[in-house]
Amino acid sequence: MEDTGRGLGRVAHELSALGLLAFSVYTVISLISHDLGRDPNLGGPVGAALARILEWAFGFQAYALAGLVGCLGRPVWTGAPIRSLARESVGGAILLVSLSVAAGFCEIPGIAPGGITGAAIARALHAWLNFGGGYLVVLLAIVGALALIAGRAPTELAASLADAARTRVHHSAAAVQHTDSTERRSAELDSKASFSGWRNEAFTNPQLIETPAPPLFEPAHPRPAKVQGNYKLPPLNLLDNPPLEHAKIDEAALGQRARLLEQKLSGFSVQGQVVEVQPGPVVTMYKVEPGEGVKVSQIVNLADDLSLALRAASVRILAPVPGEAVVGIEVPNRKREKIYLREILEAEEFNSSASQLAIALGKDIAGRPVSADLAAMPHLLIAGATGTGKSVSIHTMVASILFKATADDVRFILIDPKMLELSVYEGIPHLLVPVVVDPEKAAAALLWATGEMESRYRLMRELGVRNIDGYNRTIGQSGELLELRRGTVAENSGDGDEWVDNPIKHRRLPKIVIVIDELADLLLSEGKSVERDITRLAQKARAAGIHLILATQRPSVDVITGLIKANLPARISLQVTSRVDSRTILDSIGAERLLGAGDMLFMPPGTAKLRRLHGPFVSETEIRKVCDFLRAQGSPDYQMEILETNNPGEDDGSHGGDERDELYDAALQIVLETGQASISMIQRRLRIGYNRSARMVEQMEREGIVMPADGPRPREVRMRGTS
Secondary structure: OHHHHHHHHHHHHHHHHHHHHHHHHHHHHHHHHHHOOOOOOOOHHHHHHHHHHHHHHHHHHHHHHHHHHHHHHHHHHOOOOHHHHHHHHHHHHHHHHHHHHHHHOOOEOOEOOOHHHHHHHHHHHHHHHHHHHHHHHHHHHHHHHHHHHHOOOHHHHHHHHHHHHHHHHHHHHHHHHHOOOHHHHHHHHHHHHOOOOOOHHHHOOOOOOOOOOOOOOOOOOOOOOOEEOOEEOOOHHHOOOOOOOOOOOOHHHHHHHHHHHHHHHHHOOOOEEEEEEEEOOOEEEEEEEEOOOOOHHHHHOOHHHHHHHHOOOOOEEEOOOOOOOOEEEEEEOOOOOOOEHHHHHOOHHHHOOOOOOEEEEEEEOOOOEEEEEHHHOOOEEEEOOOOOOHHHHHHHHHHHHHOOOOOOOEEEEEEOOOOOOOHHHOOOOOEOOOOEOOHHHHHHHHHHHHHHHHHHHHHHHHHOOOOHHHHHHHHOOOOEEEEOEOOEOEEEOOOOOOEEEOOEEEEOOOEEEEEEOOHHHHHHHHOHHHHHHHHHHHHHOOOOOEEEEEEEOOOOOOOOOHHHHHHOOEEEEOOOOOHHHHHHHHOOOOHHHOOOOOEEEEEOOOOOOOEEEEOOEOOHHHHHHHHHHHHOOOOOOOOHHHHOOOOOOOOOOOOOOOOOOOOHHHHHHHHHHHOOOOHHHHHHHHOOOHHHHHHHHHHHHHOOOEOOOEOOEOOOEOOOOOO
């Protein structure tokens, strides 16, 4: 019934929009016919009368009125809210009158270019303010009208126009570059990807690198807001554009530094030759070929000495470079290039990803944009010292998903014990619950997620699919499917293999991303229960479409435990204070030599090979613009039962707790009647949350009514409890 209502509403919107467009075209035809003196008018008697009235009232601006009516059809077609339509209509009316007044200031004998409306208001303004004041009033009115039509402040409107102008310049520059000769492109490739010719004698047989040059930012065609149903994905023009000019590569300086590096190595009795220089946005890699008899460890141990000799903040040594017989020495650039989130989101790698969980990671040391798929990880651990860019990295990842997925596709549970970082997302439609700041409620949300995971596995098993994507494809676009197999379905409760017979209703399920901004605070407050639930989700939740992003600024072994590390193979380390912290996160040193401000080492899943990346920057203002755009799409549908916690005075587990849930007796009656102590059955029968149902079963266990869960076997019900 609801789908039928939506369909009829859509038909009404489209018919209304077509009607406005038809009226606009009819008015233009009538006006042209009237001005040409055709008799009869092509619009008939009605068109002739309409043309006379409009030209008498607005003069030449009658054509503008017809155009504004036609433009109004667009928001009507897309089903814009009434308030938005009213705002645009008022703006259009003010613009029409302002243009008529501006034309009315031009006195032409026998002609009223602004019609009676423009002439009357122009005479009044001239009498009160003279021409200077009158034109100023008209100009302000036009600016205000455009702001109303666009729904943006005048400053934002000006910024958008500037962005559009910059984008046009970019396209023109890209077109000119595209017509360059092949020789010129090859030379550019050599100078950007690898400057091997800092010394003449090394140029005898230059060796080109297979990797492409780091592309300078050429904004792909600015992506408009994509429409999915009645939902629009945010447009990229909500984000800041990078500057037009990029730092030029100083080949002489690179050559000088390469020679200095060789001299310093020689001074430490380490013979080696710089065979390749690879400049990037933040660091430059000098590839050194060690001399005969030189051990790699000799070069690695010189990191601090080379930092001092090169006057660099920090030098990181990659020994050896994978697949090459060289040692990579990464030296910070004297001038660091700022990386913008918009650059990464406009890159081909991000746009070509079909995943709704694609996240922008930044650029590699050669300047190539890098993205990753959270669904393939399937969980991510981020750690770094305070002030190294951890929170900005979280914002870029969340924003990346918001630019890709609707609220029907992906939902978030944001846990922010610090109460500051994630509050900006409050109220967006992607949230399952309000931003969680209470550690106890955060623990409840994680417990709910484990129950949701088990519930999804039951649904997938019923349809015979292996993951959430296959499940949603089976459900199709209809949104719901009632699947009854002889009226019953075997269902597992999540606390042992407890089987019940019950009809099951299938529906499309969104993916769920759980973001924890400070894992250490949560573990300190809730302890083992949080670690247990995180471990369980990390082990099993991938196929169920539930993914974790965990972040901490305390990368110690009591926070990043062996159990957590074993189940989160994808990890990111920003700058840390010691080698011990680096080993805790990555099982390798190196993170202590990063530069901060988003400089990171990324460990992809399934490999121990570290990749150095430079994370993009996104400001709080940009995030607020994106969130405001999303809030305008609709309000969130919160599921507050997710945050249900233990009642006051009730123990968390092992003993005590005289206060009972008000539905405890009803739950006990269900257990005694069915002989099954199933958490999911109680949850379904009483229409309550998973956490609440689990607490009641635990209460029955404490009272001796049911036995504890024993692995795969169901709980045994003892018939000695009373209700």
